Amino acid sequence: MALANRLAMRQGQAMVLTPQLLQAIKLLQMPNAELAAFIEAELERNPLLERADELPIFDPPAAGGETAPEAEATPEPGDWATETLESDPDALARNLGTEIDNAFELDRPPTPAEPARVDEGLGLSATSWTGAGGRGFDEESPDLEAYIAAPTSFSEHLTRQALIALGDPIDRMIAAALIDALDESGYLTAPLEAIAGQLGAPLARVEAVLAKLQGLEPTGVFARSLGECLALQLIERDRYDPAMQALIANLPALARRDFGALRRACGVADDDIADMIAEIRRLDPKPGRAFGAVVEPPAIPDVFVTAAPDNSWRVELNSEALPRVLVNETYAAKIKRNAGREEDRQFLSSSLQTANWLTKSLEQRARTILNVASEIVRRQDGFFVGGVAGLRPLNLKTVADAIGVHESTVSRATSNKFIQTPRGLFEMKYFFTTPIASVANGADQAHSAESVRFKIKQMIDAEDPAEVLSDDVIVARLRQADIVVARRTVAKYRDSLRIPSSVERRRAKSDAFRPSAHALGPLSL
Structure with missing residues (x-):
């Protein structure tokens, strides 16, 4: 049989990671500090992006119904394409082209300035003061950080x-x-x-x-x-x-x-x-x-969890940690009318597309983090009520199936993200623990590995110096508490808590050296 070459068309579907999708994935995984640095770079690179706090505040109409000269430059509603990153699902779902008032609450317009007061002794007005070299305070001042010596290595x-x-x-x-x-x-x-x-x-x-x-x-x-x-x-x-x-x-x-x-x-x-x-x-x-030693930046919570009046839990995004950027379509329209070269039009189109996609990606990032945090709080309600002992087994797949996303999305949304709770600040991944089987009910009523570790620490802290608990005794007591663990598991958890073995604890708590050992506390050489 002879082989022949031929052309054929086939229609199919395939998953393709576009640059925009890769950017959205990276944004979801970024912690707050890294995301802020990325947004700073995009603001410098893209002329159509602006901060939300840099929006112009327009003067109110002058007294007597006359319009102030500055009011003529006031853009009409809809000139700005805005994107809000508030935790409200309705606000998150708004498309580009919403009004400014619907996106961010602007400060009240300033009242007309008072007449400049003149100091008769010096002959200087409050608005005529200039800094060194004749520069006013509105101009760029010298960078004092440039004069600070770099730290010595x-x-x-x-x-x-x-x-x-x-x-x-x-x-x-x-x-x-x-x-x-x-x-x-x-x-x-x-x-x-x-x-x-x-x-x-x-x-x-x-x-x-x-x-x-x-x-x-x-x-x-x-x-x-x-x-x-x-x-x-x-x-x-x-x-x-x-x-x-x-x-x-x-x-x-x-x-x-x-x-x-x-x-x-x-x-x-x-x-x-x-x-x-x-x-x-x-x-x-x-x-x-x-x-x-490298000074680590302080952990900034991405989500706040507070108690509601109806004994439920309120989950809110940290608005201070969320980047707030806008797309200036008014500026884009002006440039487009004056763009004569093809290169300028292509650059403008690319910048506008990038800006729109960035704002949507930030919105999607905020929505995903909020959904994941809400599901974690719902499933770990026992922790918020009773502490570590109330932690339940939880994995990525359970949360992913509940909110309708992939496991990798949950993993990225919880990576280097922190949640502020009434019991302190915790990393989101802290709430994902492996299950420990129960004696009576098996895997259906499994215990969290973190809660089992906490119970082991409680037992050892409360042990009698004359009867130090061995790992076998701890296993037996855990079994009485409806927890099935092996001896090697207890030893592994004890080592992770930096608790010595029973022999070392018995030696440290012996009657001959108990006063000295108690005064010294744990050693960490």
Whole structure:
């Protein structure tokens, strides 16, 4: 049979991710800070976009029925295409071309200005004052932030000290290599042999430079281990005696709270052990974090949940965190009439299309976040009433099916989004927990993993020091509370709560060391 080529037409449907759809997906996933930066860039790039708070406020008609000259430039209703991002579903559903008053409430027009008052002593009016250089306050003032020094980095801080402490050019070169090898906590993680081989310098000279650098501020930098970092700080405080040396050499026993082993290793009494541990707790195990730590912006709630008078919950979008942009169609129409070149008309058309799509995408983003938050509040009503113990199992598919969207949409809508509740600020993903089966009813009456974790913590906090609960005992008590979990699950939840094992807790709560251990509190070396 011979094969032949032929042309054929077929009709079909396929899902295509257009650039506009990709933009809407990215906007939904963006947190508040990132979305604000994106809107700022779009406002600078697109001349047809404007902020809602930049709308002109028109003067009222003059007294006596005459129209003020400025009123002639007042646009007719419908000249502005507006998009509101309020939580009201009716307001969200409005199309482009609505009036300004329907979109945002404008401030009241200002009253006519009072006559300028003249200071007879100085001969200056309140409206004639100018700043330095003859500029008025309405003009752009100098950027004071340009005169503020940039923060010093950790590397720059150490380099300046090294230039003072070291005079030899070769030693300075070795110091630069050691500074580059530090991690963000101030520890030297690279082996000295590798650094010496890379520089072609004798190992003894690299060690000598390191010894000098370990005297720089903050104390404890250039340490190669936690013990060395603590030892450097104790040496500076003149507290590195033989007993303290033995304690630093037994940091694993200190982390296990094995006070008996520490007492034997240090050869001191219980009170001295408590004083030494308290001294170590005052040290900084990460001396470089003051420079390397990145200041995280505060979490801004996207949704507010408040109690309603009828014992229900009111869910509202945070209007302060929502971007409010408008499409200036009046300006677009004026430009279109004067656009003579084809390139200008294409740019105008593209800008108008982009602006309209952006406002619709922001509206859809607000509506989706509100719908997801409302469904979360409806299904987690027990949490808002009774706390963590009232959390119920919840997954993305349940919320997605309830509001008629895909699971990925719910995942993006809850990513880096926060909800302010009467019980505090929570990330939306906090309310999605895996189910733990029930003894009597199985999966139909499953418990939330977060609530089970909370019950385990309550049991351990209330345990008798003389009868410390083992993981097996916790499993048995949870089964009595109609919760089915395995022993390894209890151990995993206990580790996530940073709760020691029963052996370590029994040692920490023993009668011989109970006063000292209680005074010290939990260790986190």
